[in-house]
Amino acid sequence: MKKGTTNVLVAGVGGQGVILASDIMSEVFMEAGYDVKKSEIHGMAMRGGIVTSHFRFGKKVYSPLIKEGEVDILFAFEQLEGLRWINHLRPKGKIIMNDNKVNPPVVNLGDMEYPKGIPETIKGKFKDFYLVKGTEIALQMGDARAANVVLLGAMSMFFEIKEDLWLKTILGVLPPKVHDLNRKAFAAGREQVQLA
Amino acid sequence: MKKVMTGNEAIARGAFEAGVKVAAAYPGTPSTEIMETLGKEYKEIYAEWSPNEKVALEVAIGASLAGARAMSSMKHVGVNVAADPLMTLSYVGVNGGLVLVSCDDPELYSSQNEQDNRHYARFAKIPMFEPSDSQEAKDFTKLGFEVSEKFDTPVMLRGVTRISHSKGIVELKDPVLPPVALEVRKQTAKYTMLPAYARVKHGVVEERLLKLKEFAETFPGNRMELNDRDIGIITAGISYQYAKEVFPKVSYLKLGMVWPLPRNLIAEFFKKVKKVIVIEELDPFLEENIKVMGFKPKGGKNLFSLLGEYNPLIVEKGMLGKKFKPPEPVFKDPLPPRPPNLCPGCPHRGIFYMLKKLKLVATGDIGCYTLAAYPPLASLDTCICMGASIGQAHGMAKAMGDAGRGKFVGVIGDSTFLHGGIAPLMNIAYNKSYTTIILLDNRTTGMTGSQEHPGTGYTIRGEKTHKIDFVELGKVLGIENIREVNPWNLEEAEKTIREEIEKDSPSLIITKGPCILLKREFKKYNKPLVIDSTKCIGCKSCVNLGCPAISFQKVEGEMAVTKDGKKRKGISYIEPTLCPGCHLCYQVCKFEAIQSQEERPVLGFDTM
Numbered sequence: 042m043k044k045g046t047t048n049v050l051v052a053g054v055g056g057q058g059v060i061l062a063s064d065i066m067s068e069v070f071m072e073a074g075y076d077v078k079k080s081e082i083h084g085m086a087m088r089g090g091i092v093t094s095h096f097r098f099g100k101k102v103y104s105p106l107i108k109e110g111e112v113d114i115l116f117a118f119e120q121l122e123g124l125r126w127i128n129h130l131r132p133k134g135k136i137i138m139n140d141n142k143v144n145p146p147v148v149n150l151g152d153m154e155y156p157k158g159i160p161e162t163i164k165g166k167f168k169d170f171y172l173v174k175g176t177e178i179a180l181q182m183g184d185a186r187a188a189n190v191v192l193l194g195a196m197s198m199f200f201e202i203k204e205d206l207w208l209k210t211i212l213g214v215l216p217p218k219v220h221d222l223n224r225k226a227f228a229a230g231r232e233q234v235q236l237a
Numbered sequence: 238m239k240k241v242m243t244g245n246e247a248i249a250r251g252a253f254e255a256g257v258k259v260a261a262a263y264p265g266t267p268s269t270e271i272m273e274t275l276g277k278e279y280k281e282i283y284a285e286w287s288p289n290e291k292v293a294l295e296v297a298i299g300a301s302l303a304g305a306r307a308m309s310s311m312k313h314v315g316v317n318v319a320a321d322p323l324m325t326l327s328y329v330g331v332n333g334g335l336v337l338v339s340c341d342d343p344e345l346y347s348s349q350n351e352q353d354n355r356h357y358a359r360f361a362k363i364p365m366f367e368p369s370d371s372q373e374a375k376d377f378t379k380l381g382f383e384v385s386e387k388f389d390t391p392v393m394l395r396g397v398t399r400i401s402h403s404k405g406i407v408e409l410k411d412p413v414l415p416p417v418a419l420e421v422r423k424q425t426a427k428y429t430m431l432p433a434y435a436r437v438k439h440g441v442v443e444e445r446l447l448k449l450k451e452f453a454e455t456f457p458g459n460r461m462e463l464n465d466r467d468i469g470i471i472t473a474g475i476s477y478q479y480a481k482e483v484f485p486k487v488s489y490l491k492l493g494m495v496w497p498l499p500r501n502l503i504a505e506f507f508k509k510v511k512k513v514i515v516i517e518e519l520d521p522f523l524e525e526n527i528k529v530m531g532f533k534p535k536g537g538k539n540l541f542s543l544l545g546e547y548n549p550l551i552v553e554k555g556m557l558g559k560k561f562k563p564p565e566p567v568f569k570d571p572l573p574p575r576p577p578n579l580c581p582g583c584p585h586r587g588i589f590y591m592l593k594k595l596k597l598v599a600t601g602d603i604g605c606y607t608l609a610a611y612p613p614l615a616s617l618d619t620c621i622c623m624g625a626s627i628g629q630a631h632g633m634a635k636a637m638g639d640a641g642r643g644k645f646v647g648v649i650g651d652s653t654f655l656h657g658g659i660a661p662l663m664n665i666a667y668n669k670s671y672t673t674i675i676l677l678d679n680r681t682t683g684m685t686g687s688q689e690h691p692g693t694g695y696t697i698r699g700e701k702t703h704k705i706d707f708v709e710l711g712k713v714l715g716i717e718n719i720r721e722v723n724p725w726n727l728e729e730a731e732k733t734i735r736e737e738i739e740k741d742s743p744s745l746i747i748t749k750g751p752c753i754l755l756k757r758e759f760k761k762y763n764k765p766l767v768i769d770s771t772k773c774i775g776c777k778s779c780v781n782l783g784c785p786a787i788s789f790q791k792v793e794g795e796m797a798v799t800k801d802g803k804k805r806k807g808i809s810y811i812e813p814t815l816c817p818g819c820h821l822c823y824q825v826c827k828f829e830a831i832q833s834q835e836e837r838p839v840l841g842f843d844t845m
Binding site: 054055064067068071076077078079080081082089090091102103104105106107108109110121122124125127128130144145146147148149150151153154155156162166185 | 239241346370398399402403404405406475478479481482483485548549550553564566567568570572573574575576577578580613777780781783785787788789790791807814
């Protein structure tokens with residue numbers, strides 16, 4: 042990747058593991074020798090609201106927040122949340138998106154529609170686009186919570202950081218009984234990008 | 238050793254490295270994780286959740302007077318609660334070092350106001366440090382204890398949400414042994430603020446402030462970074478990082494100590510650069526105090542907003558003015574918003590559904606249930622501060638007299654009630670109100686992520702302890718009518734509320750439903766409910782509960798007619814992965830279109 046600071050915006054819905062994923066990235070890139078900063082907002086209701094996490098790494102990082110329009114990678118755990126933050130992406134930025142939809146309340150109430158064809162809409166403007174079946178794969182493996190590890194697997198394909206470091210860091214924050222499942226989830230995520 | 242830490246974790250680490258012995262707090266976003274970290278990771282330190290911030294600070298004061306280093310942490314509005322002891326603590330000073338951490342919340346991510354707590358340092362005439370990242374959060378916390386002891390003063394450490402909840406790399410050190418011996422000594426003139434002693438102490442405080450001004454001149458956290466001399470930015474805290482990101486080549490006077498300010502250093506900076514701009518979130522605290530010294534910055538709040546949180550783009554816009562070019566948005570269509578919501582299965586939902594049905598005005602309080610102000614429930618009508626619901630309901634009753642009976646209630650959570658609700662509830666009985674208060678006892682401090690309190694029966698470290706009995710408490714305060722209800726049973730809730738609001742003596746209705754996320758309180762969750770699509774007529778009764786698990790899906794063609802030939806625009810759908818089976822929707826459906834998967838329908842849960 043480029044020499045300066047790299048900016049990753051992780052976006053999703055409360056309860057999807059957005060913060061855990063960006064925590065893991067922070068650990069991995071610190072261990073790989075970078076300065077790192079990350080920032081997010083949580084509070085209010087524990088589930089269901091918008092969650093974004095700014096993650097930055099480089100030689101020296103000042104602001105924990107990414108300047109609008111300078112996101113290098115938009116890492117979206119949900120389609121609508123991917124679209125919501127798309128204006129923060131650089132013109133030639135990369136998008137890694139979980140193929141998953143979570144209805145916001147206004148859609149549940151039938152007052153607004155969930156936007157149709159989000160992946161196609163985004164792909165029309167941003168070519169560097171990867172749709173990952175994170176939630177689907179995690180559900181097949183029997184635990185929806187592993188979706189964020191599938192997505193991290195996909196993310197890991199874009200950096201020259203050893204797979205071992207990713208896995209060691211991920212398993213380090215998870216209880217031993219789910220290690221096997223998450224090893225598989227991570228590997229499945231990596232395959233998603235090779236296929237693309 | 239290096240570690241990636243949030244600002245809050247770094248403050249906790251700083252307390253540990255400084256040899257803190259006692260730490261007390263009340264949870265409040267964005268400060269909560271400071272005490273959580275102390276509770277979980279540093280067993281050497283005595284940590285507690287106090288019932289409120291005033292008590293927390295008083296606990297820290299006592300520990301300090303006994304010679305221990307002590308810390309108290311709270312959100313910005315928590316300092317309002319603790320302001321009473323704080324103002325006089327300034328006179329008393331300390332024995333062991335004392336640091337009060339105030340976590341402000343620019344942008345009101347999870348707060349009821351956007352107050353700038355730097356004013357408290359000036360108001361109380363005490364020093365304040367403001368870190369700009371996690372490393373400084375740790376360093377300044379440690380330094381706070383040294384300065385506290387050296388100058389015999391409490392020290393405030395002020396952070397903002399973006400410091401508390403951002404992570405950065407922190408260099409860890411070993412803990413030090415504090416210099417002061419533990420002992421409880423009589424020092425009446427120092428510790429007992431009778432007028433005669435306090436008068437003397439006021440003079441001591443003013444002298445101390447002069448010494449602190451001298452200290453600020455040499456404090457290494459106040460530093461000049463001289464580059465291009467055309468522009469010099471005076472800034473502190475998180476704003477420094479935003480400015481440095483966007484304008485790396487200009488000169489900086491970066492203040493780590495925001496009160497009192499270093500006059501000579503500021504004068505020197507004004508001499509060295511051509512044009513000075515002050516960048517700070519919220520109030521023009523630095524700007525005004527610099528102007529009072531006689532300096533004339535070219536920019537400050539004339540360029541930057543008084544409102545909200547800054548970010549690199551806002552700082553760039555303020556600095557460049559008309560030359561600023563905003564990034565061109567790629568997509569401009571409005572998107573469905575996603576406000577925070579009460580969880581599926583939340584015990585508060587049924588009560589607010591009922592308040593809406595009964596068309597009651599509800600004076601409200603601070604907690605997850607404040608979200609019931611949003612549609613579709615839209616049944617919480619006031620929110621001011623912790624415990625305010627009860628006094629307001631009483632005030633309404635006294636203003637309206639008999640005409641108000643049956644028209645309103647007060648609602649308050651368990652943690653909030655123990656924080657600030659006991660005195661106002663006592664007042665209702667004492668001053669003969671007819672007011673009905675609904676105590677939403679979900680057995681935790683929910684909004685901040687589930688912390689223990691005196692009503693849960695556990696300490697911060699999970700040890701069993703005395704558990705408040707709300708019924709008994711209500712009785713001793715003099716409340717005549719006390720009822721307990723299952724908040725997932727709508728019929729029971731409706732009957733109880735209807736009966737109590739008509740009475741001419743005060744009532745306390747206590748809901749017996751734990752927070753749905755509090756696993757230890759549930760023997761099991763229920764099976765998800767299922768919509769019978771042949772019976773659903775699309776009336777939206779269940780949808781209007783505002784449960785995230787229930788959605789309304791439009792139907793066309795054959796699907797637009799029920800089995801009985803009734804027309805429908807859509808049908809409800811229950812997402813099985815989200816539904817814990819509370820059965821509220823089952824109760825509101827008049828068409829038997831929602832089916833229980835339990836052997837027989839249950840209203841709520843089998844709880845501990």
